[in-house]
Amino acid sequence: MTPLPSAPDSIRLLENGEEYFPRVFEAIAQARESVLVETFILFDDEAGTKLHAALLAAARRGVRVAVTVDGFGSHDLPPAFITELVKAGVHFCTFSPCRRLLGVRTHIFRRMHRKLVAIDGEVAFVGGINFSAQHLYGYGPRAKQDYAVEIAGPAARQVHDFLARAIPGACLQGRLAPPPPGCNTAPPGPVRLVTRDNHRHRNDIEFAYLDAIRAARREVVIANAYFLPGYRLLHALCEAAGRGIQVRLLLQGKPDMPWVARAGGLLYCHLQDSGVQILEYVERPFHGKVAVVDEQWATVGSSNLDPLSLSLNLEANLVIRDTAFAQRLRGRLQALIAERCREVPPRRHERSLLDAAGATLMFHFLRRFPAWVGWLPAHTPRLVTPQAGDPRGRRRVFVLEREAE
Structure with missing residues (x-):
């Protein structure tokens, strides 16, 4: 993997899954300390299985790995897909999961729609691309046109610190810089994470x-x-x-x-x-x-x-x-x-x-x-983490009174 230059903030535009997925998977393969991922959609398909393999390999060599998916967008993940990650030590969370009602997904409002990846606090990815084969041109006429950015430097640390606070238990809080007054307040620079x-x-x-x-x-x-x-x-x-x-x-x-x-x-x-x-x-x-x-x-x-x-x-x-x-x-x-x-x-x-x-x-x-x-259906946001071996059984539940400040 060709690293980004070591400028204070290095920025690379990535178009579609063909450019995005290889950069993310190579960055995870080089992770030394932490891999933090938030995604609206993670499917058990060509893109999702490659991410799954990269996360397993990182966790098995001792890297702290934490993943959050949305309960609405990633509703069809097989239990075995999750179980293998959890057994390897991946901190896996589902944002506000819910059961189907007469076959229909509920909780259609207030979704966790972010697509963020942070590696070691040094490299990060932000954009609109989910971990789905729908973002690959070979998917066919319904393949999606989309963009993301790879960043290195202080801006990447913004993304890392944000994710570390957004996923309870993902990282040792003592290793984080003191939080700014709000998550959208960042040191002066050309790149700013706005949530x-x-x-x-x-x-x-x-x-x-x-x-x-x-x-x-x-x-x-x-x-x-x-x-x-x-x-x-x-x-x-x-x-x-x-x-x-x-x-x-x-x-x-x-x-x-x-x-x-x-x-x-x-x-x-x-x-x-x-x-x-x-x-x-x-x-x-x-x-x-x-x-x-x-x-x-x-x-x-x-x-x-x-x-x-x-x-x-x-x-x-x-x-x-x-x-x-x-x-x-x-x-x-x-x-x-x-x-x-x-x-x-x-x-x-x-x-x-x-x-x-x-x-x-x-x-x-x-x-x-x-x-x-305020009149629309609301719920208290939760992050649910399955226990190893039983992703749909016993779970730890974090109630998010304030979402990732």
């Missing part, structure tokens, strides 16, 4: 986007899988386009959840009337959550711009102020736009009354959704 939870950091990722859009001078490029932004973001994008900023949205043209695309499409006319250009990626499902502003500011992470990510889920993004990285990400997105996207033409004279009514309702829904979140 969203349901306690002290409800709007931090949204505010990072808002600050960048409002400060834009030339260009805003947002590429997002599920685009149904809150009222503040919608207004900021339209205002930026209105003052002459080139605002481009790269969204799904072949969505894996069509109803989400239909809901977001109700906002197209409003955005286009303000001068926003809308492009749809049409080769396969787009799963990315990235943005670039003025080739100076960028973000890569797990947070979509939709009500679930902005108001309910636990999320994590990197905010990166590095011109070389921003230019590299913009170049990748520009190539996607040029080769695999189509522009959505404005429909100024083709709007039906039904579309107009739907857009109006959607606009007011987005404006008031944050205040309505």
Whole structure:
């Protein structure tokens, strides 16, 4: 494995599973002290079994290994998959697991949607890519287009310390640096981990986007899988386009959840009337959550711009102020736009009354959704760790009153 340069913060863009998985597995193979992983989805497939083998090998040579998966996203993991990890000494947690009700997964709100990996406090990975073969091109027409970042230096330590506190029992707390006032407070530098939870950091990722859009001078490029932004973001994008900023949205043209695309499409006319250009990626499902502003500011992470990510889920993004990285990400997105996207033409004279009514309702829904979140089904977040040999039997339960501050 070619290590990243030893600069204060070294940053590498990774596109899709073909670039992401080999880097993660090689980093785990070189781990000396700790491997910490959080992922929304872990499947027992080509990608998941390779991660499983890498974690087993690390644990068996004495590395502290801790893994958290989401109880909704990773609902079908076989007991044997978990048992082998636990027997090898892996600290395995499930975030708010729940039983199916009439075959249907419940707890659809407040998911642990982060995708984070930290190795020895020296190397870390942040992005939107799950440990699933769906992120490999060979999966077929439903393979997902997505991005992640590999970092080394102080920024990697941010991710390590965050995960060490997010997974009770994962690390010796005495080995951690004293926690900052909030998990989104970091030493000055070009890379900052910004998280969203349901306690002290409800709007931090949204505010990072808002600050960048409002400060834009030339260009805003947002590429997002599920685009149904809150009222503040919608207004900021339209205002930026209105003052002459080139605002481009790269969204799904072949969505894996069509109803989400239909809901977001109700906002197209409003955005286009303000001068926003809308492009749809049409080769396969787009799963990315990235943005670039003025080739100076960028973000890569797990947070979509939709009500679930902005108001309910636990999320994590990197905010990166590095011109070389921003230019590299913009170049990748520009190539996607040029080769695999189509522009959505404005429909100024083709709007039906039904579309107009739907857009109006959607606009007011987005404006008031944050205040309505408290009415949605809630539960006290738990991390459940199985005992060796019985992953679905006796368990240790950690009640998370405050999610990973």
